[in-house]
Amino acid sequence: MRRSQRPSPDDSPDPPIPGTTARGNLPAELNRFVGRGEELADLGRLLTESRLVTVVGVGGVGKTRCAVRAAALLEKRYCDGVRLVELSAVHDPGLLEHAVIDALGLTDHTSRPPRTTLLEHLTGRRLLLVIDGFEHLVDACAELVCALLRRAPQLRVLAAGRQPLELDGEVTYPLAPMADEDAMTLFAERAAAVRPGFRLTEDNRGSARELCRRLDGIPLALELAAGRLRALSTEQVLQRLDDRFRLLTGASRSAQARHQTLRTAIGWSHELCAPEQRLLWARLSVFAGQFDLEAVEYICSSPELPAESVLDVLTGLLAQSVVLREDSAVGTRYRMLDTVREYGAEWLTATGDTDRLRRRHRDWFLGLATSCELDWFSPRQGEVAARAESELPNLRRAMECSLECPDEAHLAQYLAGTLWFLWVGCGRLSEGRHWLDHVLEEETPYEPSRFKALWVLGYVAVLQGDAVGAISALHECREEADRTGDAAAQAYAVHRTGCLALVTDDMVRAEELLQDALGRYRDLGELNSNVLMAQIELAMAVGFRGDLEAAAEICQEVREVCEDRGERWALSYALFVLAYAQLQQGRPECARELLQESLAIGHTFHDLLGSVLAMELLALVTAVEGDAAEAAVLQGAAERIWPSVGLPLFGSAYYGRPRAECERLARQELGDARYESGRREGAQLDPDAAVARALACRPVDRPGVKAQRRGPVPAPDGRTRKPAASPASGRGGPDRW
Incomplete structure (x- = not known):
């Protein structure tokens, strides 16, 4: 195919690329796209x-x-x-x-x-x-x-x-290298970015053209060369490049010529680096994806490269375009292009230091995961979620490193278990299941790490609707924990077995096991998001058995602890239960407020289960308030999300009652045809759009919508309940949830 031999029609900035929306995730361009x-x-x-x-x-x-x-x-x-x-x-x-x-x-x-x-x-x-x-x-x-x-x-x-x-x-x-004129334009633009005022003139045009020719028009090579203009003239860059060509191109007769040219360009930048910059370049190759300064200072420092000097050395690599800076939601981050990283990895291998650096990398991210787990139960929960997401490539590499050595497989088990908050709280159940299954294939003598991975696997399997996988992992965990006297593992295994009973409609056993687990947690002095979730799950079991007053009291206590500790994820589930109580008391407006807060939190953490439960109950609230058309849309939107969660409502008769009641009310008001039309409309909404619509929904703000009901509210069992005297107590709830 013929390639362009001419520059772009004009040198004006490119028209803006369509912004990243829910329809795409293309990165924004940080500098002008040239040619092509x-x-x-x-x-x-x-x-x-x-x-x-x-x-x-x-x-x-x-x-x-x-x-x-x-x-x-x-x-x-x-x-x-x-x-x-x-x-x-x-x-x-x-x-x-x-x-x-x-x-x-x-x-x-x-x-x-x-x-x-x-x-x-x-x-x-x-x-x-x-x-x-x-x-x-x-x-x-x-x-x-x-x-x-x-x-x-x-x-x-x-x-x-x-x-x-x-x-x-x-x-x-x-894709061929850039044509001559496009290569010249790219070199000039990138040079001007590092040396303001630079432009091609009669004096430097010849050397710039020769430089682009010697680098075969490879954009990465051109950008690296342009970075040298901070300190050198175009002629000096060309002269030094000549030397590096003679020095480095003869390494492999079998390598492709253009590959040699690229390696030469990178190798030339490497040769121009100071010794400590070359050392840091090699050590940075152990990172996957982005990294931050603190990690670099710990992992890459040594007597030859003291931690206090790392920032200055890293700044030098930034100046030479070896390392790129990126601003993110979790602060300033850095990364290297893959080709540059690969070059550094070869040098690290040559020094014989790869294994040591990979272990230091693994140890740092083990520590990071541990601190993130602790900080999850704090006002920094949102920051923890963002940090763990941004570090996921490095966390994966840390688990891979541990699994490569049989004697260190327990560290992979510990890491996979410690990241429960990422798998469960941040909507990564499927990947969590992958890692937990994988690390538990290894037999290790370090029982606490294995026990933690087992109960987390059981938890993940419960939420995936895999009862067989859950009971297998939890039974093994409890049996082995009983044998060794590991009280913490016993408590978590009992808790998650109770959670399994809850979603499989065995409410008597769920209440019994969850009460047992909470007693064990109290004896241990344990208080964290898992303990709060045990209380919320107990409230659900109690409420499903008919005592909505007790359920609301439990969740109100959880709400107070969450507000005191800054916990948001467990709070979203407590708000869901409290909203149900408010709805049953004839206060749909209060239920809506609680549910919208619950939904916003769940969506922030990418927790599909919490989000879809809140959305389904919000659909019922909307129907009760008299807006059957919008209720049908919200039901359709929730139905689209459920397949990504698992079996809708876990196949539970209890969880399914709000949906059934919403459908009854909406069909009664709209008729079958309009109801189905609304559901289809909701099913066309992607999750982001559906949540945005649910959070913006205010029936009283829309014309033609019936006034909100204030009297008795239909319960999911088809009966009606009178409003209670105290909106906070939960009194006046139905016999069965």
């Missing part, structure tokens, strides 16, 4: 003709940038959006589907294989999936892409990597 006009046009045409296009080329040639730019320009073609899947930090093929699920913005709590989740979500959707950096997972990625394309006929895939996927129907698009 013909390549972008080619990719647009090829994606019209083929469902799989793979951009291939040497590292640093601009595959990712070009693919993302093309996808952004084509976004309007795809009514279900454009999604970018970045795989460079994913090393375990078993996590490939999870990475795609994350990119699609899905949260799946079920025990279904993630492949099933993907296939069900993509079927019937018109979407462009951009897959980047798959080389190290090429076989698994090819198999997954093939399955997705077969099942989802409107799906298109734009892949970017150093080799094709080699699938039937794939169109391979080799």
Whole structure:
């Protein structure tokens, strides 16, 4: 295919790329995209003709940038959006589907294989999936892409990597280096960014052109060279590059010429670094994805590189574009491009220090997970969630490192168990199940770590609706904990067994086990989010058995503890129970306020179970208030979310009553046709849009809506209840929830 031999039609800034919305997750461009006009046009045409296009080329040639730019320009073609899947930090093929699920913005709590989740979500959707950096997972990625394309006929895939996927129907698009004039423009723009006022003149144009030619128009090489203009002139850069070409290009006769050029450009930057900068560069290669300064200071410091000097050395690497700075929700972060990281990893291997650095990396993230678990029960809960999400690639690498050595497998078990708050509280049940199953395959003599992984596995399985998997893990945990006298493991195993009884409608046993667990927690002096959830689950069991007053009192106590400690996640479930009590007392307006707060919290933490429970009850509140049409929409929206949680309402007769009552009221008001139309409308809303609509819903603000009811409210069992005298006490609730 012919490539552009001319610059862009004008040098004005590019039109803005459509912003990231619920329909896409493409990153914002931090500097101007230069050239590649013909390549972008080619990719647009090829994606019209083929469902799989793979951009291939040497590292640093601009595959990712070009693919993302093309996808952004084509976004309007795809009514279900454009999604970018970045795989460079994913090393375990078993996590490939999870990475795609994350990119699609899905949260799946079920025990279904993630492949099933993907296939069900993509079927019937018109979407462009951009897959980047798959080389190290090429076989698994090819198999997954093939399955997705077969099942989802409107799906298109734009892949970017150093080799094709080699699938039937794939169109391979080799991305050549930049044409001369585009390369010159890129070099000049990046040079001006590091040396304000720089421009191409008659004096430096010749040397700049020669520099671009020597670097074969490879964008990464050009950007590294431009970074040197902080200290050197264009002529000096060219002269030094000449030296490095002679020094470094003869390393491998079998390597591709352009690959040699890229390695030369990176190697030249490496040679120009001070010794301590080279050392830090090599050590930074142990990180996956982003990292922060504190982690660098701990992991990478040594007598040769004291911790107090790390910031200055890192600043030097930033100045040379070896390390990139990124501002995120959790503060300033840093990262290296994959090609640059790989180069550093080779140098680290040459020093023989890789194993030591990987263990230090593992130890740091073990400590981070431990502190995050403690901070989860505090006002910093939201920060903990964001931090754990941002560090997930490094946490994965830490578990992988521990599993590589049989004597250290207990550390992987400890880490997988300690991250329960990430798996359960932040909507990552499916990935948590993957790791917990994986780490428990290893037999270890460190019983506390194994026990923790077992009860967390049981907890995850309960929430996924996998009763068999849950009882197996919890029985083993309790049996072994009884044998060894591990009181904490006993308490957690009893608690989660009670939780299993709760969702399988055995309320008598649930109440018995949860009371037992809470007594054990008191004896241990244990107070955390798990203990609060045991109280909330006990309130549900008590309420389901008919004593709504006691249920409300328990949750009011939990609410006070949460407000005192700054806990938000467990609070969302307590608010759900309190809202139900308010609804049964004939106070739907109070129930709405509680439910909207519950829903907002659950959605913030990506907790689909808490979110969908609140939304279903909010639908009933809306119906009781007289807005049957909106209630039908909210029910439809909740029904779309449930498959990602598990069996709707766990198959429970108790949990299903609000839905049944809402449907009865709405059908009675609307008739079957209008009710079903509203449900279909709600089912078209993605979770973000559904939550936004539910939180904004104020029936009294909309014309044509009936006045709110103040009298007796229909209970889920079909009877009516009189309002209670005390809205906070829960008195006057139904005989059965």
